[in-house]
Amino acid sequence: MPASGRYAADHGLTTDESGxxxxxxxxxxxxGGRKTTTGSAVLVSDPQTPVRNPSLFYEFHLQxxxxxxxxIGVPGSPIILIGFTDRVAWGMTALGADQADLxxxxxxxxxxxxxxxxxxxxxxxxxxxxIKVKGADAIEYAVRETExxxxxxxxxxxxxxxxxxxxxxxxxxxxxxxTIVGALxxxxxxxxxxxxxxxxxxxxxxxNVVFGxxxxxxxxxxxxxxxxxxxxDDSHGRRAMPARSASDGxxxxxxxxIKPGVMNPASGFLYSGNHRPIESWYPIPIGAMTGTxxxxxxxxxxxxxxxxxxxxxxxxxxxxxxxxxxxARRDIVRLALHVRDAQPEFFSDDAASALAVLEPWYDAxxxxxxxxxxxALALELSTFFRFVSTELAFQYGGGESGLAYxxxxxxxxxxxxxxAELTGRExxxxxxxxxxxxxxxxxxxxxxxxxxxxxxxxxxxRRQLGYYxxxxxxxxxxxxxxxxxxxxxxxxxxxxxxxxxxxxxxxVPMHDPDLAQSILPIGESxxxxxxxxxxxxxxWSHGELHPAPLSRxxxxxxxxxxxxxxxE
Numbered sequence: 146m147p148a149s150g151r152y153a154a155d156h157g158l159t160t161d162e163s164g165x166x167x168x169x170x171x172x173x174x175x176x177g178g179r180k181t182t183t184g185s186a187v188l189v190s191d192p193q194t195p196v197r198n199p200s201l202f203y204e205f206h207l208q209x210x211x212x213x214x215x216x217i218g219v220p221g222s223p224i225i226l227i228g229f230t231d232r233v234a235w236g237m238t239a240l241g242a243d244q245a246d247l248x249x250x251x252x253x254x255x256x257x258x259x260x261x262x263x264x265x266x267x268x269x270x271x272x273x274x275x276i277k278v279k280g281a282d283a284i285e286y287a288v289r290e291t292e293x294x295x296x297x298x299x300x301x302x303x304x305x306x307x308x309x310x311x312x313x314x315x316x317x318x319x320x321x322x323x324t325i326v327g328a329l330x331x332x333x334x335x336x337x338x339x340x341x342x343x344x345x346x347x348x349x350x351x352x353n354v355v356f357g358x359x360x361x362x363x364x365x366x367x368x369x370x371x372x373x374x375x376x377x378d379d380s381h382g383r384r385a386m387p388a389r390s391a392s393d394g395x396x397x398x399x400x401x402x403i404k405p406g407v408m409n410p411a412s413g414f415l416y417s418g419n420h421r422p423i424e425s426w427y428p429i430p431i432g433a434m435t436g437t438x439x440x441x442x443x444x445x446x447x448x449x450x451x452x453x454x455x456x457x458x459x460x461x462x463x464x465x466x467x468x469x470x471x472x473a474r475r476d477i478v479r480l481a482l483h484v485r486d487a488q489p490e491f492f493s494d495d496a497a498s499a500l501a502v503l504e505p506w507y508d509a510x511x512x513x514x515x516x517x518x519x520x521a522l523a524l525e526l527s528t529f530f531r532f533v534s535t536e537l538a539f540q541y542g543g544g545e546s547g548l549a550y551x552x553x554x555x556x557x558x559x560x561x562x563x564x565a566e567l568t569g570r571e572x573x574x575x576x577x578x579x580x581x582x583x584x585x586x587x588x589x590x591x592x593x594x595x596x597x598x599x600x601x602x603x604x605x606x607r608r609q610l611g612y613y614x615x616x617x618x619x620x621x622x623x624x625x626x627x628x629x630x631x632x633x634x635x636x637x638x639x640x641x642x643x644x645x646x647x648x649x650x651x652x653v654p655m656h657d658p659d660l661a662q663s664i665l666p667i668g669e670s671x672x673x674x675x676x677x678x679x680x681x682x683x684x685w686s687h688g689e690l691h692p693a694p695l696s697r698x699x700x701x702x703x704x705x706x707x708x709x710x711x712x713e
Contacts, residue, residue: 173236178361186357190236243432245314418444
C-alpha cells in the first residue's frame with residue numbers, strides 16, 4: 146500500500162470526488178533528460194491569466210550569496226512564483242484546493258460574545274477596531290475570535306436562522322510560519338530533490354508545480370497547506386461544520402510526502418493544464434477545484450504533443466508553446482464528418498453549410514490561427530457541455546472535462562472501428578454545435594463566409610484592455626489609458642498559444658539557463674508615458690519571446706542602460 150493509502154486508512158478517509166471546474170491558471174510542462182537531446186530538463190511555463198493593462202505580474206531577478214533566480218511574482222512580494230536558477234526551473238498552475246472552512250457555532254443571546262464548546266460556554270476574544278473614513282465619522286467595529294477562527298457571519302451570506310459561523314483559513318490560521326520560507330528554499334535548491342523538499346514550507350496559495358534540473362531530473366507536486374478535516378465532516382469542507390467539540394476542527398495539515406507528487410515518471414515528461422492533479426484512486430480529500438473530472442482541453446493537447454515523439458531538442462519543447470490546435474473543436478468537426486459520410490441527410494442546412502467550410506480547415510491541421518481559413522467559424526463552435534444544453538453531460542460529466550471525455554471516447558471508438566455509429570445524443574450535440582456556429586457567424590459577420598476571417602481579425606483589434614481593470618471585474622480607473630488589442634493571431638482560450646491569456650511565458654533549457662527566453666505582456670511599467678510601459682507590445686503581437694539570461698555578464702551584454710543604487 147502506498148504512503149497515501151496508509152495515511153488515508155489511519156485517518157478514516159475516502160476518495161474525494163467533490164468539486165467542479167474552478168479557476169484556470171495556465172499550463173506548464175517539463176521534459177526530462179532521458180527525452181531531451183541535451184540530457185538536461187527543458188521547461189516551459191505559461192500562466193494563462195488574461196493579459197492586463199498594466200501587467201498582472203512583475204518580472205524580476207534576485208541574486209545573493211546563496212541564490213541567483215529570475216522569474217515573475219506579484220508587485221510588492223519577493224516570492225518568485227514561476228522562475229529558474231542555474232540549477233532548477235519551475236512552473237505553476239492553479240490547483241484551487243480548499244484551504245478554508247466555515248464552522249457553525251452554538252451561541253445564545255443569554256451568553257453574549259460566548260460560544261458553547263465541549264458542553265461549556267467559552268468567551269470569545271473581542272478586538273475593538275476603529276475604521277477611519279475620509280469625510281465621515283469613524284466606524285467602531287468589534288472583531289470576535291474563537292478557536293475555530295474569527296466570527297464571519299455577516300460576510301457569509303447567512304440567513305437569519307442559520308446561526309453564527311467562524312471562518313478558519315490558511316494562511317491566517319498559521320501565525321508561526323510563512324510561505325516565504327519555502328520560496329527561499331526553492332531558489333536555493335541545487336537539484337530537483339532539494340526543490341521538492343523546499344516545497345513543504347509553501348503554505349498559500351495552493352498550486353500544481355512542475356520542475357526540472359540541469360541533471361535531467363523532473364518532478365511534480367501539489368503544494369500548499371492542505372487541512373485534514375474532522376472525521377465527522379462527511380462533506381469534506383463543502384458545508385459549514387457544526388462546531389460542538391474541539392475535535393470538530395482541523396486535525397492537522399497533510400504531510401508533504403502525502404500530497405500528490407511524482408519524480409522522474411516513466412513517460413519522461415510532466416505537464417499541468419488545470420486538469421485533475423491525480424487519479425481517482427487517491428484516497429485523501431483535498432477539495433481540488435480545477436480539473437476534478439479529468440482532462441481539460443489544454444492538458445489533452447499537451448499530452449498529444451508530448452507523446453508525439455521520443456526525443457526533443459530544447460527548441461522543440463519551446464515550440465509546443467506556439468500550438469494553436471483546440472482538440473475539442475477539431476474533434477467536433479472530425480466526428481461530424483464521420484456522421485455526414487454515413488448519414489448525409491442527418492444535418493440541417495446550417496450544420497451542413499458549417500461543415501462545408503470547416504472540412505478544409507480540418508484537413509489543413511485545424512489551427513485556430515485567425516490567418517487560417519475557417520478558423521473564424523471554428524471559433525464559434527459551441528463547447529458548452531452542461532446538463533442544461535446536452536444530455537451527454539449526464540453520461541460523461543459536465544464542463545470542459547466532460548467534453549474532453551466524450552470526444553476522446555467517441556474518436557477512439559471510430560479508430561477501433563471506422564464503421565461505428567454515433568448515438569442519437571452524440572449526433573444531436575454535433576448538429577447543435579455546428580448550427581449555432583453558423584448562425585453566430587451570420588449574426589456577427591454577415592452572409593459571406595469569405596469575409597469572416599477579415600472581420601474576425603478586425604473584431605480582435607476593437608477589444609480593449611482597460612487601465613487597471615481588476616480581477617473582480619471592477620471598472621477601469623482611467624478610460625483614456627485603455628489600449629486596443631493588436632491584431633493577435635490566436636484568441637482561443639482552449640489552445641496552448643492563446644495570446645489574450647499570455648500573461649507571461651518562460652522557456653528554460655537547463656543545460657544553459659542563459660539561453661532562456663521569456664515575455665511579460667504588455668510591458669514592465671504601470672506608469673503611462675514610461676518607456677517600459679509597452680516594451681513587449683510588438684513581441685507579444687507577433688508571438689515572439691525575448692532573451693532572459695541569468696548570468697550577470699549576459700544580462701549586461703543586453704543592457705540598454707545601467708543604474709547603480711546604493712543603500713546606506
